[in-house]
Amino acid sequence: MQLSSKKCSLNDNINNIKKLLGTQNETVIRNLIIGRENYLEAAIIYMDGLAKKDMIDRDILNPLMLHVSEDFINMKNIEEYICKKYIAVSNTYVETDINKVVDNIKRGKTILLVKDSCNFIIIDTTGGVYRAITEPENEIALRGPREGFIENLETNVSMLRRRIKDKNLATEKFVLGRRSQTDLVIMYIDDIVDKEFLQEIKDKINAIDIDSLTETSVLEQCMEEHPYSIFPQVIGTERPEVVESKLLEGKIACILSGTPYVTTYPTTFIEFFQTPEDYLGRVIQTFLTRMIRIIAVFIVVSFPAIYITLIKFNQELIPIDYIKSLIQSRKGISLSPFMSLLGMQINLELMREGALRMPTKIGQSLSIVGGIIIGDAALKAKVVSSSTLLIAGISVVASFAISYYQMSVSIRLLVYPMLILANWLGILGIVIGWFSILAYLCSMENFGVPYFSFPSSDMKDIFIRVPIWKMNKRPEVIPHNDPIRQSDFRGDKNK
Amino acid sequence: MIKINKAKDTLLTPNQFTLTLKSIMVGIEIMSIPNFVMKVSKQDAWISILLGAVYPIYLVIIANFLCKKFPKDNILVLSKKCFGNFLGSILNFIFISFFLLSLTAELAGYSNVFRVYAVTFLKNYQVLLTVLIPIAFVSYKGIKTLGRINEVGFYLTICLIIFPVGILAYGSFLNLMPVFGSGFKNIVKGSTYTGFAYSGMEIIFLIYPFLQDRKKLLKCGFVNTAIVTFIYVWVTFGTIFYLGVDSSQKYLWPVITLADSIKVPVINSFRYIFVTLFSLVEFKCISTYYFAVSYGLNQSIKKVSAKTFTILLYPIIIIISMLYGNPTNCRYYVNNLAPVYIIFNLIYVSIVAALIYFKRGGNYKKT
Numbered sequence: 001m002q003l004s005s006k007k008c009s010l011n012d013n014i015n016n017i018k019k020l021l022g023t024q025n026e027t028v029i030r031n032l033i034i035g036r037e038n039y040l041e042a043a044i045i046y047m048d049g050l051a052k053k054d055m056i057d058r059d060i061l062n063p064l065m066l067h068v069s070e071d072f073i074n075m076k077n078i079e080e081y082i083c084k085k086y087i088a089v090s091n092t093y094v095e096t097d098i099n100k101v102v103d104n105i106k107r108g109k110t111i112l113l114v115k116d117s118c119n120f121i122i123i124d125t126t127g128g129v130y131r132a133i134t135e136p137e138n139e140i141a142l143r144g145p146r147e148g149f150i151e152n153l154e155t156n157v158s159m160l161r162r163r164i165k166d167k168n169l170a171t172e173k174f175v176l177g178r179r180s181q182t183d184l185v186i187m188y189i190d191d192i193v194d195k196e197f198l199q200e201i202k203d204k205i206n207a208i209d210i211d212s213l214t215e216t217s218v219l220e221q222c223m224e225e226h227p228y229s230i231f232p233q234v235i236g237t238e239r240p241e242v243v244e245s246k247l248l249e250g251k252i253a254c255i256l257s258g259t260p261y262v263t264t265y266p267t268t269f270i271e272f273f274q275t276p277e278d279y280l281g282r283v284i285q286t287f288l289t290r291m292i293r294i295i296a297v298f299i300v301v302s303f304p305a306i307y308i309t310l311i312k313f314n315q316e317l318i319p320i321d322y323i324k325s326l327i328q329s330r331k332g333i334s335l336s337p338f339m340s341l342l343g344m345q346i347n348l349e350l351m352r353e354g355a356l357r358m359p360t361k362i363g364q365s366l367s368i369v370g371g372i373i374i375g376d377a378a379l380k381a382k383v384v385s386s387s388t389l390l391i392a393g394i395s396v397v398a399s400f401a402i403s404y405y406q407m408s409v410s411i412r413l414l415v416y417p418m419l420i421l422a423n424w425l426g427i428l429g430i431v432i433g434w435f436s437i438l439a440y441l442c443s444m445e446n447f448g449v450p451y452f453s454f455p456s457s458d459m460k461d462i463f464i465r466v467p468i469w470k471m472n473k474r475p476e477v478i479p480h481n482d483p484i485r486q487s488d489f490r491g492d493k494n495k
Numbered sequence: 496m497i498k499i500n501k502a503k504d505t506l507l508t509p510n511q512f513t514l515t516l517k518s519i520m521v522g523i524e525i526m527s528i529p530n531f532v533m534k535v536s537k538q539d540a541w542i543s544i545l546l547g548a549v550y551p552i553y554l555v556i557i558a559n560f561l562c563k564k565f566p567k568d569n570i571l572v573l574s575k576k577c578f579g580n581f582l583g584s585i586l587n588f589i590f591i592s593f594f595l596l597s598l599t600a601e602l603a604g605y606s607n608v609f610r611v612y613a614v615t616f617l618k619n620y621q622v623l624l625t626v627l628i629p630i631a632f633v634s635y636k637g638i639k640t641l642g643r644i645n646e647v648g649f650y651l652t653i654c655l656i657i658f659p660v661g662i663l664a665y666g667s668f669l670n671l672m673p674v675f676g677s678g679f680k681n682i683v684k685g686s687t688y689t690g691f692a693y694s695g696m697e698i699i700f701l702i703y704p705f706l707q708d709r710k711k712l713l714k715c716g717f718v719n720t721a722i723v724t725f726i727y728v729w730v731t732f733g734t735i736f737y738l739g740v741d742s743s744q745k746y747l748w749p750v751i752t753l754a755d756s757i758k759v760p761v762i763n764s765f766r767y768i769f770v771t772l773f774s775l776v777e778f779k780c781i782s783t784y785y786f787a788v789s790y791g792l793n794q795s796i797k798k799v800s801a802k803t804f805t806i807l808l809y810p811i812i813i814i815i816s817m818l819y820g821n822p823t824n825c826r827y828y829v830n831n832l833a834p835v836y837i838i839f840n841l842i843y844v845s846i847v848a849a850l851i852y853f854k855r856g857g858n859y860k861k862t
């Protein structure tokens with residue numbers, strides 16, 4: 001609705017805005033008078049709770065109502081003049097499009113309307129109460145910075161801007177959700193990001209037509225290519241320094257208003273096994289911890305299956321001393337090893353799921369009842385053997401070593417098909433299972449980027465992590481326009 | 496500049512290309528290759544194997560020549576250009592049937608080895624039916640998935656090659672002496688028995704249009720031949736070193752015994768683990784053959800997609816694989832059929848290359 005071409009009355013303007021905002025909300029309309037004798041009628045509009053009231057009082061109402069002594073009659077461009085002279089707020093401008101005005105009110109800005117003018121003065125009074133910047137509870141790095149993203153979009157963007165001062169750091173804004181009208185900002189470094197990939201992401205975002213976008217994971221689901229895949233396809237973090245390093249690899253960050261969880265595109269499988277701590281510690285230590293994570297995946301997926309295979313089909317492979325104790329522990333147990341292991345796994349899943357949702361205080365009693373009492377009772381009741389319990393326990397403990405919860409859940413789920421395959425085909429089932437997992441991972445692509453691929457040039461930061469000064473090139477898997485990250489500043493002599 | 500590898504331009508990186516070639520070459524024959532060669536060239540078998548690498552090197556050189564002339568056409572298209580549609584198609588089908596033979600021989604051979612060492616309780620058809628499912632999946636997904644799995648799988652293969660290092664503590668260098676003792680003639684004769692082991696390289700004629708950087712074709716081919724030759728030589732050397740020429744002949748798959756040198760307290764036989772890990776290598780090999788067959792058929796009959804061929808081939812492969820029977824029979828068929836095919840392949844690619852070389856600007860462009 002463009003109103004600038006004709007003369008507009010103050011009341012009409014207010015009514016138009018009211019109409020566009022909807023009647024049932026916390027809009028505050030405050031009429032005021034500017035000047036002394038030939039005064040000028042005006043009004044301010046803002047949304048209660050989203051704008052800073054003390055700022056409005058101090059920097060808008062106070063100068064306009066108490067400190068104007070001049071006459072505005074017959075003056076052209078009154079709005080600009082008022083803006084320049086009386087409003088003591090830095091981000092202030094004149095807008096003509098009423099739709100933009102309404103959008104701004106919804107985001108906490110204050111609108112100043114002047115009699116007989118078709119223009120609106122938009123004053124940035126965005127405020128409201130947000131959580132303070134704290135260290136993210138779910139991602140802890142012992143030596144990393146103590147700040148994490150919060151629910152406020154502007155703060156999150158500013159945190160990244162503070163970290164990357166490059167002039168090429170670009171932000172683009174989208175408004176998503178028919179009703180929620182949530183702000184989404186995508187951030188990237190303009191001369192690193194692959195333009196084709198960027199366009200693909202933008203097209204995907206523009207295509208989204210949804211009622212409300214509550215979470216980054218909703219955005220993720222709207223965009224992802226393999227909706228029924230067991231593996232997570234987008235990684236997110238609450239740590240700004242992690243997003244910073246990903247932006248520098250040529251990735252695109254999606255920051256959604258109202259959530260501290262920032263996702264980066266494209267994501268590869270191996271990222272779920274890397275933590276910020278990897279880059280802060282010693283090289284050798286990192287190698288060991290990464291190996292442990294990979295071994296953990298192997299243990300979670302195949303330990304129960306291997307146990308079933310050895311017990312059920314290939315007893316001859318178990319050393320004689322050990323088989324004696326195995327037979328003794330299995331005496332009097334009627335359930336097959338497969339059934340008892342399956343039962344134990346499901347029981348452990350129940351406990352884990354319970355512990356995740358329960359308040360901490362109840363969680364403690366859950367772990368006592370679940371872990372100690374049930375474990376002990378299951379042994380005495382001859383439902384499982386102690387070795388079965390041990391295998392189930394090891395696989396649960398190993399699953400905790402996988403740092404990302406989403407990936408940990410996916411890996412855990414793979415146990416069940418593997419158990420069934422092992423119970424049916426023995427070791428062949430495990431081999432087929434593993435090959436299928438690898439084949440499936442290799443076949444997956446995220447927006448044209450392979451999900452599971454280890455080009456030899458990227459091996460510097462997959463299983464091992466070489467010293468930072470040796471990572472002269474950006475990862476090849478991620479599409480980018482600028483392969484050189486740094487010069488070989490330590491040279492050959494210092495290698 | 497690194498661009499995203501879109502689904503439409505399905506290209507392999509040089510690394511993936513090299514390792515795809517490696518995958519198809521190293522299959523079940525690695526388990527028995529020392530025996531074939533040792534029959535003739537005795538303790539010098541490893542030298543024969545070194546000489547056998549001439550075959551893949553020749554193929555690489557021819558492929559490089561064809562790739563320079565026609566970077567976008569594989570050999571099936573070229574042979575139609577050279578021989579005309581009818582004769583070209585027949586020769587193409589024979590060429591593709593070689594991959595089918597190798598594929599089924601690999602699968603049958605794998606089933607035999609695995610049923611002896613790991614899953615004695617399973618029947619042949621159970622192994623074949625289940626194993627072929629993930630393999631067909633890889634072939635169904637196409638060249639990019641294949642390239643990636645071959646690349647990732649290579650890191651696993653490295654472990655497998657390193658394992659038998661343990662034999663160095665148990666064997667004897669006397670087993671290898673005297674070097675060149677079996678005579679130059681026998682060494683050369685022995686190298687002809689490596690044909691089936693070095694076959695598979697023929698896939699280079701089908702997939703060179705997929706290589707991103709065509710200038711690197713020669714390098715990829717040579718690096719691959721070097722890797723494969725190294726693996727074969729190492730394995731043969733190891734077998735002679737560990738078992739000696741005579742006792743090696745008593746085994747059907749002497750290479751598996753190399754695993755005995757490793758002793759792990761939690762498991763009685765390391766052969767079991769060795770065969771299990773080897774399965775992943777074998778699956779890659781069969782997947783690549785599977786892809787070669789379905790892609791080759793698709794190139795000959797363009798109306799049917801490679802994916803459809805993958806599904807159609809599944810029962811056929813199972814049936815053919817079941818016909819081979821026990822390991823001795825299987826080996827008998829392969830040993831008799833493989834040389835014929837290898838001679839055919841040699842003549843086929845040489846003639847295509849020769850025709851293209853001599854008919855420069857000739858009538859092949861019009862057909």
